[in-house]
Amino acid sequence: MAFELPALPYDYAALEPTISSETMTIHHDKHHAAYVTNLNAAIAKAPELEGKSVEELITNLSAVPEAVRGAVRNNGGGHLNHTFFWELLTPGGATEPSGDLLEAINTTFGSLADLKTQFNAAGVARFGSGWAWLVKDADGKLSITSTANQDSPITDGLTPILGNDVWEHAYYVDYRNLRPKYLEAWWSVVNWDKAAENFSK
Numbered sequence: 001m002a003f004e005l006p007a008l009p010y011d012y013a014a015l016e017p018t019i020s021s022e023t024m025t026i027h028h029d030k031h032h033a034a035y036v037t038n039l040n041a042a043i044a045k046a047p048e049l050e051g052k053s054v055e056e057l058i059t060n061l062s063a064v065p066e067a068v069r070g071a072v073r074n075n076g077g078g079h080l081n082h083t084f085f086w087e088l089l090t091p092g093g094a095t096e097p098s099g100d101l102l103e104a105i106n107t108t109f110g111s112l113a114d115l116k117t118q119f120n121a122a123g124v125a126r127f128g129s130g131w132a133w134l135v136k137d138a139d140g141k142l143s144i145t146s147t148a149n150q151d152s153p154i155t156d157g158l159t160p161i162l163g164n165d166v167w168e169h170a171y172y173v174d175y176r177n178l179r180p181k182y183l184e185a186w187w188s189v190v191n192w193d194k195a196a197e198n199f200s201k
């Protein structure tokens with residue numbers, strides 16, 4: 001079974017004005033689609049990987065044959081990260097965290113505002129392309145991290161709760177070079193119900 005591009009779970013224009021329909025269309029239909037195509041091409045060269053989920057592949061990259069490891073890391077990571085990203089963003093759902101997740105945020109960071117400040121700083125500090133993350137470790141402790149390119153925190157045994165794509169393709173149409181402005185605006189389209197679901201995993 002080849003990997004398939006999942007449909008965007010809402011309309012391309014659903015996140016406007018924060019993220020334009022043009023950005024969503026290119027991001028999903030071109031960038032994410034290319035990761036899926038290239039992941040399938042890599043798997044075709046290492047048939048022993050067929051049937052493994054993308055999570056299995058990215059969790060245990062050392063088990064992937066060296067000849068295709070880089071391609072699986074980049075394109076499998078791209079497929080995994082973007083699927084996560086679309087599901088985390090929605091104009092519906094809770095616009096603020098609550099319950100256990102809010103409690104954990106307050107304990108770890110002091111407040112939601114402090115979490116946002118640290119998360120945005122991680123996104124700004126990522127040189128070149130990558131992601132900013134709120135993750136949970138095996139003990140349930142929250143932290144902010146950042147990965148380069150399409151690397152996923154799950155390779156390091158961490159569970160992503162929130163993740164923002166800071167590749168230029170995610171914001172250049174709407175914010176040009178102003179990555180900090182995009183990072184600020186992005187919070188208004190986060191679905192905190194989905195974040196809570198990620199936290200409870």
Ligand SMILES: [Fe+2]
Nearest residue numbers: 031165167170
């Ligand atoms: Fe992206």
